[in-house]
Amino acid sequence: MNDLLRRYGKGLTWTFIGLTFFWLIILVVLPDFKLLESSFRPYLPVKEIGGPKDVYTFNNYLQIFGNQVDFNFFGLHFPLAARIKVFVLTIFYSGVVTLITFIMAYPLSFYLAKVVSPKSLPTLFLLLFVPLWVSEVLRSFAWYIILTLKGPLNVFLMTIGVISEEIRWIDGYSPVVVTLVYAYVLFMLFPLYNAMQSLDSNQIEAADDLGAPWWRIHWRVILPHCKPGIASGAVMVFMLSAGSLLVPAIINSTTGNWFTQTIQGIMLEGQDWNAGAAFAFMLLLFCTIAVSVAMRVFRVSLSDIAK
Amino acid sequence: MQINRKFLGHLYMVLFLVYLLVPLAVMSGAAFNASKLPTVIPWKGFTDQWFIALYNDTRIWVAVRNTVLVAIAVVIIAVPVGAAGAILVNSISGRVRAILYGMMVAPILVPGVVIGISTLLFWHQFSVGSGLHLSVLGQVSYIASFVMLLVLARLQSFDQGLEEAALDLGASHGQVMRRILLPHLYPALGAGAAISFFQSIENFNVTLFTRGGADTLTVYVFSKVRSGITPTINALALLLIMVTLVLAVIYEINRRRKARIEAAREAEGRRAEDAELIAS
Numbered sequence: 001m002n003d004l005l006r007r008y009g010k011g012l013t014w015t016f017i018g019l020t021f022f023w024l025i026i027l028v029v030l031p032d033f034k035l036l037e038s039s040f041r042p043y044l045p046v047k048e049i050g051g052p053k054d055v056y057t058f059n060n061y062l063q064i065f066g067n068q069v070d071f072n073f074f075g076l077h078f079p080l081a082a083r084i085k086v087f088v089l090t091i092f093y094s095g096v097v098t099l100i101t102f103i104m105a106y107p108l109s110f111y112l113a114k115v116v117s118p119k120s121l122p123t124l125f126l127l128l129f130v131p132l133w134v135s136e137v138l139r140s141f142a143w144y145i146i147l148t149l150k151g152p153l154n155v156f157l158m159t160i161g162v163i164s165e166e167i168r169w170i171d172g173y174s175p176v177v178v179t180l181v182y183a184y185v186l187f188m189l190f191p192l193y194n195a196m197q198s199l200d201s202n203q204i205e206a207a208d209d210l211g212a213p214w215w216r217i218h219w220r221v222i223l224p225h226c227k228p229g230i231a232s233g234a235v236m237v238f239m240l241s242a243g244s245l246l247v248p249a250i251i252n253s254t255t256g257n258w259f260t261q262t263i264q265g266i267m268l269e270g271q272d273w274n275a276g277a278a279f280a281f282m283l284l285l286f287c288t289i290a291v292s293v294a295m296r297v298f299r300v301s302l303s304d305i306a307k
Numbered sequence: 308m309q310i311n312r313k314f315l316g317h318l319y320m321v322l323f324l325v326y327l328l329v330p331l332a333v334m335s336g337a338a339f340n341a342s343k344l345p346t347v348i349p350w351k352g353f354t355d356q357w358f359i360a361l362y363n364d365t366r367i368w369v370a371v372r373n374t375v376l377v378a379i380a381v382v383i384i385a386v387p388v389g390a391a392g393a394i395l396v397n398s399i400s401g402r403v404r405a406i407l408y409g410m411m412v413a414p415i416l417v418p419g420v421v422i423g424i425s426t427l428l429f430w431h432q433f434s435v436g437s438g439l440h441l442s443v444l445g446q447v448s449y450i451a452s453f454v455m456l457l458v459l460a461r462l463q464s465f466d467q468g469l470e471e472a473a474l475d476l477g478a479s480h481g482q483v484m485r486r487i488l489l490p491h492l493y494p495a496l497g498a499g500a501a502i503s504f505f506q507s508i509e510n511f512n513v514t515l516f517t518r519g520g521a522d523t524l525t526v527y528v529f530s531k532v533r534s535g536i537t538p539t540i541n542a543l544a545l546l547l548i549m550v551t552l553v554l555a556v557i558y559e560i561n562r563r564r565k566a567r568i569e570a571a572r573e574a575e576g577r578r579a580e581d582a583e584l585i586a587s
Contacts, residue, residue: 003398004394004395004398006474007467007470007471007474007480007483008480008483008484009479009480009481011480011481012480012481012484015391016391016392016394016395017391017395018391019387019388019391019392020388020391020392020395020407022388023388023389023391023392023411023447023448023451024392024407024410024411027426027444027445027447027448027451028410028413028414028448029410030429031422031425031426031428031429031448032421032425034425034428034429034432035421035424035425035428035429038428104323107316107319108319108320108323110316111316111319111320112320115313115316116316116320122559122562123559124320126555126558126559127324127327128324128327129555130327130328130551130552130555131327131328131331133505133551133554133555134331134544134547134548134551135508135509135524135525135528135547136509136511136525137511137524137525137528137529138334138528138540138544138547138548139330139331141334141528141532141540141544142330142331142333142334142544143330144532145333145334145337145345145346145347145541146330146333148346150344150346151346152333152346152347182326182327182330214312235416239416239418242418243417243418243419243420243421243512244512245419245420245511245512245515246511246512246525246529249529249533250529250532252532252533260418260420260512263420263424264420264515267424267516268515268516273424273427273428273431276424277424277425277428280418280420280421280424280425281421283418283420283421284417284418284421287416287417287418287421291416302408302409302412302413303408303412
C-alpha cells in the first residue's frame with residue numbers, strides 16, 4: 001500500500017482504489033446482497049410495496065417444493081417437487097457433460113502436448129479455435145438443425161440403413177448434453193493441455209523404460225501431474241453447463257428442462273422478480289459449494305482454477 | 308507399435324476437427340437451401356434469397372449495432388477497472404491479498420443468470436430501468452476479472468527497479484505510470500481489450516435479464532429460433548464464420564512470415580558465430 005503511494009503518488013493510488021471499489025463493491029458485492037434481500041420479499045402489486053404486507057418471508061424459497069411429480073432415477077420411482085427434480089437433473093447432467101468432455105479432451109491434449117511435432121502446433125490450435133470464435137448461440141443452433149426430426153442426422157442414418165424410421169432426438173436431456181459437450185469441450189482441452197505440456201517427457205520415458213504398461217503410465221504419472229488442469233477444466237465446464245441458459249433454450253427440449261430455464265420463466269414470463277431472486281440465489285449458493293468442494297477434492301487453490 | 312499409436316493420435320485429431328467443423332458446415336450449407344426451414348436435407352435448390360432477406364432485416368442490423376456498442380462500452384470500462392484491480396492486488400500481500408484476489412476471480416465462476424438478475428434488482432431500487440446500460444455494467448462485473456488475470460500475469464515480469472530509477476531521476480508519478488508501467492502492460496491490456504470485446508459479444512445470460520426491450524445479436528438469434536426460424540440466421544452464421552476464417556487465415560499467414568524471419572535471423576546469427584570462430 002505504502003509502496004503504491006510512493007511509486008504512483010496520491011492521485012493515482014486513489015484512482016486505483018476507486019476503480020477497484022467501483023468494480024467489487026458496486027458491481028459485484030452490493031448487487032448480490034440486493035439479490036439476497038429481494039429473495040425474502042413477497043411479490044406484491046406496486047401499490048402495496050412498502051405497505052403492511054411487505055414483510056420478509058421464506059415463501060419464495062418454499063416455492064421450490066410445490067407441484068409434486070414422479071421422479072424416475074435409474075428405475076427408482078419416488079415423488080419429488082417438479083423444480084427440485086429439474087435442479088437435481090441439471091446438476092447430474094452437468095456432471096455428465098463434464099465427464100464426457102474430459103474423456104474426449106484427455107487423449108487429444110496428450111496428443112497435442114507429447115506426440116505431435118511442435119511445428120504444427122500453432123496451426124492445429126488455430127483450427128481448434130475457429131469453432132470457439134463462432135458464437136455459442138450459432139453453435140447451439142447448428143446442433144438444433146442437425147437433430148431435428150427431418151434433419152440431416154436422421155436422413156443420414158436412414159440412408160445407410162442403421163434406422164428404419166426417424167428418431168425423435170430432441171427429447172429428454174440427451175440433446176442438451178450433446179450440445180453442451182460440443183459447446184464447452186474446448187474449455188476442458190486447453191487447461192488439460194497446459195498441465196500436460198509442463199510434464200517432463202523424461203518422466204514418461206523413465207516409466208516406460210522401467211516396464212510400466214501404457215495405461216499405468218497414464219494412471220500413475222500423467223494423470224497425477226495434470227490434476228490442477230483437470231480441476232480447472234472440470235470446474236469451468238461444470239459451471240458453464242449448470243449456468244447455461246442459451247443451449248437448453250435453443251435446443252428447447254420440452255422434457256429436458258434446465259434449472260436456468262426455470263429461473264428465466266419465473267423472472268421474465270412470470271415477472272415475479274423476488275421468487276426469481278430466490279431461485280438465482282439457490283443456484284449461486286450451489287455453485288459456491290460445488291467450487292469449494294472441487295477445490296478440496298483436487299487440493300487446488302482458486303488461482304490454479306483461474307489459470 | 309509406436310508408429311501405430313502415433314497414427315491413432317493423428318486419426319483422433321482429424322476426427323476431432325471434423326466433429327468440431329461439421330456442424331458449422333451443415334449450418335452454413337442450410338443458408339443456400341431454398342427450403343423455408345433451415346436444413347440441408349431435403350435440398351430444394353440453390354438460392355441466395357436468405358442473404359437478401361438478411362440484408363433487408365432491419366432488426367438484425369440494429370441488433371448488430373447494439374452488440375458492437377455494448378462491447379465497446381464494456382472494453383472502455385473493464386480494461387481500466389481490471390488493470391487497476393491487478394495493480395492493487397499486486398502491491399499488497401498476506402490475507403488481504405488472498406481475499407481481494409478471491410473476490411476478483413469469483414465473478415468468472417458465478418452463473419450469468421445470477422449476475423443478470425442481481426444487477427437488474429440492484430439498479431432497479433435506484434429507479435434505473437433495464438436497458439443495455441445495465442447489460443454493460445453486468446458484463447463488466449465478470450469481464451473485468453479476465454483483464455485482471457491477464458494484467459496480473461504481466462506484472463509478474465515487471466521490474467520495479469525501473470520505477471525506482473525513474474523516481475530517483477526526478478520523474479513525476481504520472482510520468483512513471485505513463486512512460487514505464489503502461490508501456491510494459493500494453494500487451495496485456497491489448498489482450499484484455501480483445502477478450503473483453505469477444506466475451507461481451509458472446510454474452511447472453513446477463514444481457515437477457517438486463518436488456519429491457521433492446522436486442523443484441525445473441526438475444527435476437529435466440530428469439531428468432533424460438534419464434535419461427537427462417538434460414539436468414541444461417542446466412543448470418545455463414546457471414547460470421549467467413550469473417551472468423553478470414554481473420555484466422557490472416558493471423559496464420561502473419562505468424563508464418565514472422566517465424567520465417569525469426570528462423571532466418573537465427574541462421575544468420577549462427578553463421579556469424581561460425582565466422583568468428585574461424586577468424587579467431
